Amino acid sequence: MSSKHRSDDRHLQDAIGGLLRGDFSRLEALFAPGVAPGQAPQILKWLEAGRLQDPVVLAEALTCACFLGRVEVAARLLAAGVPPSGGQGTGLNALHWAANRGQLEAVRLLLD
Numbered sequence: 001m002s003s004k005h006r007s008d009d010r011h012l013q014d015a016i017g018g019l020l021r022g023d024f025s026r027l028e029a030l031f032a033p034g035v036a037p038g039q040a041p042q043i044l045k046w047l048e049a050g051r052l053q054d055p056v057v058l059a060e061a062l063t064c065a066c067f068l069g070r071v072e073v074a075a076r077l078l079a080a081g082v083p084p085s086g087g088q089g090t091g092l093n094a095l096h097w098a099a100n101r102g103q104l105e106a107v108r109l110l111l112d
Helices: 003-021 025-031 042-048 055-068 071-079 094-100 103-110
Strands: none
Touching: 003 025, 003 042, 003 055, 025 042, 025 055, 042 055, 042 071, 055 071, 055 094, 055 103, 071 103, 094 103
16 A cells, blocks of 8 residues: 555544544635645545445534535535435534534525
8 A cells, every 4th residue: 555545544534533523623624625726625535436435424524514614515415415414423413503603505505
């Protein structure tokens, strides 16, 4: 296994741990678009590569996206089948956090 692959594995495991702990602010960079135009956020790259499959982790990723106001990521997670009512590791789900943080577009997306 290459050192790049090991580093990505460590990065993924750290991200999963952060999602499960509700450490959403720290994970903001994973939900932001890449530096190159049109580059997907890292969290979506992992999703598309099949590296995020645990329903609990996916629900927390949706919650984190809504917490951060990353509507494009939230929409992609919903399209992948993540239920909008999941993700309560912190006691609050995606809709709770979106409303709490004033992320109105995320609230609209979840209610649609």
